[in-house]
Amino acid sequence: MTQAASAAATREAYPYALIELVEQGVDVVAIDADLSVSTMGYQFGEKYPERWYTVGVAEQNMVGIAAGLAACGKTAFIASFAVFLPGRCFDQLRTSVAQPRGGLNVKCVASHGGITVGEDGMSAQAIEDLALATSLVPFDVVVPADFESAKQAIVAVGKTTRPAYVRTGRPKVPAVYGPDYRFELGKATVLRTGTDVTLVACGVMVRAALEAAELLAGEGVSARVLDMATVKPVDRESVIAAARETGAVVTAEEHQTTGGLGTAVARVLAETVPVPMSFVGVDRYGTSGKWDELLTYFDLTPARVAAAAREAISRKR
Amino acid sequence: MPTSLAPVSIDELKAIAKRIRAHIVEMVYEAQSGHPGGSLSAVELGVALYWNHLRVDPANPDDPDRDRFILSKGHATPFYYAVLAERGYFSTELLKGFRKLGSPLQGHPSMKALPGVEMSGGSLGQGLSFAIGHALAGRLEGREFRCWVMLGDGELNEGQVWEAAMAVPHFGLGERVIALVDRNGIQNDGFADQIMRTNPPAMFAGFGWKVIECDGHDMAAVDAALAEAERPDERPRVVVAHTVKGKGVSFMENNPGFHGKAPTREQVELALTEIAEGLA
Numbered sequence: 001m002t003q004a005a006s007a008a009a010t011r012e013a014y015p016y017a018l019i020e021l022v023e024q025g026v027d028v029v030a031i032d033a034d035l036s037v038s039t040m041g042y043q044f045g046e047k048y049p050e051r052w053y054t055v056g057v058a059e060q061n062m063v064g065i066a067a068g069l070a071a072c073g074k075t076a077f078i079a080s081f082a083v084f085l086p087g088r089c090f091d092q093l094r095t096s097v098a099q100p101r102g103g104l105n106v107k108c109v110a111s112h113g114g115i116t117v118g119e120d121g122m123s124a125q126a127i128e129d130l131a132l133a134t135s136l137v138p139f140d141v142v143v144p145a146d147f148e149s150a151k152q153a154i155v156a157v158g159k160t161t162r163p164a165y166v167r168t169g170r171p172k173v174p175a176v177y178g179p180d181y182r183f184e185l186g187k188a189t190v191l192r193t194g195t196d197v198t199l200v201a202c203g204v205m206v207r208a209a210l211e212a213a214e215l216l217a218g219e220g221v222s223a224r225v226l227d228m229a230t231v232k233p234v235d236r237e238s239v240i241a242a243a244r245e246t247g248a249v250v251t252a253e254e255h256q257t258t259g260g261l262g263t264a265v266a267r268v269l270a271e272t273v274p275v276p277m278s279f280v281g282v283d284r285y286g287t288s289g290k291w292d293e294l295l296t297y298f299d300l301t302p303a304r305v306a307a308a309a310r311e312a313i314s315r316k317r
Numbered sequence: 318m319p320t321s322l323a324p325v326s327i328d329e330l331k332a333i334a335k336r337i338r339a340h341i342v343e344m345v346y347e348a349q350s351g352h353p354g355g356s357l358s359a360v361e362l363g364v365a366l367y368w369n370h371l372r373v374d375p376a377n378p379d380d381p382d383r384d385r386f387i388l389s390k391g392h393a394t395p396f397y398y399a400v401l402a403e404r405g406y407f408s409t410e411l412l413k414g415f416r417k418l419g420s421p422l423q424g425h426p427s428m429k430a431l432p433g434v435e436m437s438g439g440s441l442g443q444g445l446s447f448a449i450g451h452a453l454a455g456r457l458e459g460r461e462f463r464c465w466v467m468l469g470d471g472e473l474n475e476g477q478v479w480e481a482a483m484a485v486p487h488f489g490l491g492e493r494v495i496a497l498v499d500r501n502g503i504q505n506d507g508f509a510d511q512i513m514r515t516n517p518p519a520m521f522a523g524f525g526w527k528v529i530e531c532d533g534h535d536m537a538a539v540d541a542a543l544a545e546a547e548r549p550d551e552r553p554r555v556v557v558a559h560t561v562k563g564k565g566v567s568f569m570e571n572n573p574g575f576h577g578k579a580p581t582r583e584q585v586e587l588a589l590t591e592i593a594e595g596l597a
Contacts (some may be wrong), residue, residue: 029457037563053453053488061446061480068450071428071435072381076450092477095440096447100428 006175008040008147010109010168010203017154018077022048023211030077031055031175033062036281038170039111042195056181059084060279063092063106069106070237075158081117082110082126082167085135093136104162105308109154112252113143113167115282115298116204116291125286131259133165140164140185141232143253143261145206146176151228152183160185167205171291175226176206178293186230188238196250197309202228202284204263204295205252205280211302216309222309223309234264236272243273248312249279252305256282271293276315278308325368327537331595334364334536336344338565338592340399340412346585348416351424353521354575355469356396358501358560363400366465366497370547375405381492384462387448390469390499391425391438392577398422401463420471427549442475444468445496447515449484452493452502463547464514467497469505474513479524493555496521499533509574521555533558537577565592 021028033052036042045052055062066076078085085108086093097106133141140162144150150168157164176191191206192213201209206227213223215315224246226238235238243249249269251262259277266277282298289297325333337360344391345351346508370482372384388397393416402409411490414420421430425439436447455462472478473518485494506512518528531542539558546554562576563569566588569580580588 029453052456055480055484056487058477058480058484059444060477061449061484064443064446064477064481065450065453065484068447068452069454070450071447072451072454074457084472092443092446095437096443165543311532 006022007172008146008149009170009172010150011040011152014040014109014111014146014154014168015047017158018044018149019047019062020092020155021075021158022051026051026075027073028077028158029074029077031062031151033080033084035080038081039109039124041079054183059089060092060302062098062257062312063089064096065106067096067100068104069102071107075107076175077103077107077109077158079109081124081298082113082129086129086165087126090132095120097163098136103184105161106195107157108133108165109168110165111168111199112170114169114203115286115294115307116254117170118294119288119290120154121288122285127282128259129167130253130255130261134264138162138203139232140230142185142230143202144229145203148175148177148181149183150180153229153267155184158184162257167203174207174271178184183229186233186235188235189227189229190224191227192223193244194222194226194249196222197307197313198224198226198246199263199305200226200228200239200249200265201252202231204254205300206304208300209252212305212309213241215302221309221313228265230260231261231264231288234268236268237292239265240272243269243275247316250280250305250308250312252280254300256283257282276311278304278313280308322353327540330364330536330540333368334360334460335592335595336403337396337399338597339403339589340409341395342566342580342585342588342592343574344395344412344415344578346582347413350416351395351579352392352577353395353580354503354569354572355501355560355562356393357388357566357569357592358533358562359396359467359499359577360564362467362497362558363396363435363498365414365498365536365543367400367404369540370543372463378406382460382462385411385435385448385451387444387466388426388438389444389466390441390472394422394424394426397426401433406506407431410535412592427526427535434548441472442477443479444493445478445485448494449481449488449490450484452490453488455493457589463499464494466494467499468518470498470500470502470509470515470517471512473517473520475513477507477572482521482526485553491551492549494553496555498557499560500557501560503562503571503576505576526555527552529554529556529560531556533560534564567591
């Protein structure tokens, strides 16, 4: 990984995206729950103090207030850690946000997603948030891979009137995208073409999938790589094309293999083009450690993704 | 939007309350389900509020300057729908569809499914937070409306209520958010003092609110309490109305069995007679 100079955490994109939305005329109001120094929401508050509130350690109240603001026409953003948002306030998201009038205009931006939150240990490591968020009927759910993708994704959901959940991460990660990148809600990005297998990833696992494709290429295996940043609605066309054209699919996510990206992709293929699949994720609770150490501890590595690809390919008929 | 209402006489309010009570009993009977007890206890609060204090125009239910009434105790839909219908938001004919397939009158309120329904409910403890959001938006936009939030006393068990209760004074929203507690002393499983003892006046006072207590079935007292709640103060105001669950129907009064149960036809006839005779 040689792009350390451009490394930035996806969570750092949040205030930039909010400021951009306001500058584009979106009537943003943002709320934090005593974690704004970590979600970076405070930076938006410094720029637009009249548009930013902090409610103390009270995620349920935060969701309700956001729903009220949205009911009055505001685009309400709320931020916390992915273990607390949606975990601590799921019922409020369901009753006060998802159900009224087909879904109120509330955007959750949950930082510190997945196990790369690191040293804080298992209680802080969200591996259920995508399952919860995707289960809320009108919600869009996005897991960006780098700073630029996160910024554009937050801007994109900010321009819809639907509720949304965007998961960002704590550690600084290398850039995946250059200046020409354009995020499109609901569309996968083909990062590498290939014919033998497709690696579908989101978030920090996009980088791992790209490196896995390199490993596979050394063995003569041609792997396509899709950044499926939008987990819901998943890009059905890209998934179907991948199955038709490569015949095997691996999903990779920093989340349980149930209820997240793997489930979404498998559902599309079960209905359309069933092909051998393998699922890379985290199906156990964790421990403390540095974020990159934890990626190895949980086996969220390029080697594991490559092994999953070989395994899926071996089941082709 | 009217900023003051021509006062409706106490006698007239009492007559409206009788009609509301009759609707409640008939709706729950017709649906053979629903929550009569906590609906009957809230009638005077709701009638005094909707006819004498809430600045609304039922013909223009989405006016951004309207006062909001937010039913946090969402199971009290028989009361809520009956009040909205009698106040002119929709036809009383619709009340017959309560809880039935195809009717917008769901068992718990669905926001905007009907004119005047401000919030989706049914999961307790969420109304005060929702009101804060409205109030903050109102202040940002320079609007003067107030949010009146009705809570049950069993609902005060929910922690979110207190997250919101501390936020109202913190955000300086006392002129924009007014809480009403229907203190009927009974919750789903039984008497509140046995299920989870609370002291609503002391609890709200501890969170920095001005507490106004009244007999929740003395219409003049309720009307006066709501007027006092409207008067500016450095603290936000909560009206704790001491009420009787099932008020106005002898066999439902103070009977935990009628929190969420429908009467029989014979019971309905007795109830309607008692309501007409003004037991309440």
